[in-house]
Amino acid sequence: MAQEQITTFPFIEDISTTDNLPFNPAGINGGSFMQEFKGDIYTSRGRFGNGSAYIDISAVSIKSNNFVSGSAGWQILYSGDVEFNTGTFRGSLEAGSIHIPDTTSANSFHTNDTGNSWWGCNVADFASDNDNANAYILNTGQAKFQNSILGGTSDVIIDTLDTSSKKILADFNFGTTDYAGAVKSGDITWNTSTGAITGGSGVVVYRKGIVGANAGVTTFSIDATTGDATFAGTLSAASGTLGTVTSAIIRTAVSGQRIEFTDADDSLTLYDASENTLFKLFDDGNVVAGVFPLSTATGISVNVAGVATGIALSSVVTNASNSTFAGRFRSNGTGSVVTVIALSNASRTAASLDIDAISAQGAHINMNPIASAPQTPSEGDLYADTDNLLYYYDGSAWVSLITVNTDTALPPLKAGEDLVLGNAVYISTGGLGATKTIENTSGSAKADIYGARWGGQTFSFNEEFTVTTIGLVMRKEGSPTGNLVLEVFATDGAGAPTGGALGSDTVSATAATSFAIKTFTLDTPTPLDANTVYIVTIKAVDTSVGNRLEWQRDDGGNPYAGGSQNYSIDSGANWTLATSDDFAFEINSHPRAGRLYKTDASFADERITGFIGSAGESITAGTNGSIVAAGVVAGASGLTVGGKVYLSDTPGAVSSSAGSNSKTVGLAYSATEVIINYSI
DSSP: OOOOOOEEOSOOSOTTOSTTOSSOGGGSTTSOHHHHOOSOEEOSEEEEEETTEEEEEESSEEEETTOBTTTBSOEEETTSOEEOSOOOOSSOOOOSOEEESOSSOSSOEEEOTTSOEEESSOHHHHHHOGGGSSEEEOTTSOEEOSOOOOOSSSOOOOSOOOOSSSOSSTTOOOOSSSSOOOEEEETOEEOTTTOOEEEOSEEEEETTEEEEEETTEEEEEEETTTOOEEESSOOOOSSOOOSOOOOSEEESSSSSSEEEEETTTTEEEEEOTTSOEEEEEEEETTEEEEEOOOSTTTOEEOOTTTOTTSOEEOSOOOOTTSOOOTTOEEEOSSSSOEEEOOTTOSSOOSOSEEEOOEEEETTEEEEOOBSSOOSSOOTTOEEEBTTSEEEEEOSSSEEEEEETTOOEEEEEEEBSSOBOTTOEEEEOOSSOSOOEEEEEOOOSEEEEEBTTBEEEEEEOOSSOEEEEEEEEEEEEESOOOSEEEEEEEEEOTTSOEEEEEEEEEEEESOOOSSOEEEEEEEEEEEEEOTTOOEEEEEEEETOOSSSEEEEEEESSOOOOTTOOEEEESSTTSSOEEETTOEEOEEEEEEEOTTOEEEOOTTSSSHHHHTEEEEESSOBOTTSEEEEEEEEEEOOOOSOOTTSEEEEOSSTTOEESSOOSSOOEEEEESSSSOEEEOTTO
């Protein structure tokens, strides 16, 4: 076999020319260089191609002529390292590790030769702590992601969950606009718009809360918004605190010794370990009644049919040592006397107190009097002494209240305002208390006041008050120099003044050039009756049409329903009443002296210090009525029985809590009745 020819060329730069060759390729057997040299070619550098694109071959690499590391072209080094822009491999790709874009960039991707892949940190940082990476998948199967979305229709199944040190769902949140997002168990289904259960069985947790169902029927629910919970079955707990619980039955145990509430007969029942009923209270119509088994152990029985509101006692009750129970009630054998056994009675065979008369009927309580006050009392205790006086223990001392069964009424007094049963009242001294103002300040029209032209406005109070000042909205035209005379009169049936002036004031006929209130102070405070029509008149003496006063008025709007405009053009000889018109005015007044008015704890004056009692009936303003100064009076509401009663910030009302200024008026006999006593 002939040996293959081997030819070595020291340097071949361009085989398309003969400039750098030691021979003429074209002269080789008349053929091309490649045709003649078919064996191995050895050279320190070579080039394939021509022009601007070619392959450069050297002793250490093969590369494209445009190769720039990291940006353009490609290169294969003799060490085996390569650099390409893109590549397509139809077979397998095997590599020690992959680093994109390199090993040092912070936000980079890597797969190393041990099978770990990570994103978001360089090689050195990942080696120091895997959690430096934003995400990773280790060769152990452990993975970490900042966020992930699992699409498709198949279930996501996790064979093992270890929650001993990690959260399963950290900061997990359901949708806020519907109920599509949820965690569920079982085949339970629900309406994704409303959250209502539509079928299946299991438990679902969604933004509505937690709901359980069986065969499409809700068995329990916990509302995430309101905190309300509903359970179709039994609710049990070792301890805890609940708000309002609505249930057919509430019991402390399923069976045996327990307390049980049921809505079947609105009852509370105490059972012993053998399911025997020891005690039962239930709502028998409008009365709370009870059932107590009659036995020598308890000795108490209630005959619901015969004594619907009481307790019937058996004969003397004994225990195992044949002595009565301390601190218990017992009958003397005939049922006529109830005995209380004191805890201090060591033998418990003798009574410490026999109660032979206690009754409550109507608005009174009857007690057997005792010679001295009971020892070691508690606040709220009551007792009657041998002088037939009732005492109340205020927590530190016994306070004398009233004679038992005695109501004291004051002589009839006239009401300054409408009163109803139970209103707390005071007698006004005049000039104090609330200011009463009636007014009309609207109007775009006017009336001229001068010479024979007088004006008037009718008005009325629904209470009895004393008028002190009156204001009229006026202005001047020209330069009036006379006097203005204001007077208050009673009226005839047509609303005209009648009789003498009840009050008056004379001032200089001056006023502003634009409408403003001109105030008149009556020469003496003028008391006026309730529900009576009066008129205030004004005249301008020594004035003329060019130098006049004008009184603002409303033309046709009738803004003040309690009266009307009146006008005279002949110095008061005749008056014309305009029922749909009103002058602009204000009338200021105070409670009338000697009249009854409602108390008001908002003020620290005679409205609380002058309290004298409560209305014993409804009294119309201006009429006489009965006032209860001591004893029991009705008309209140929401009182705490046995507790103190105070004046309220609501005029005329009383309450179990003090108003802005504290004033005690008595004790609560019932939720609606007060035992009046000023000295508490």
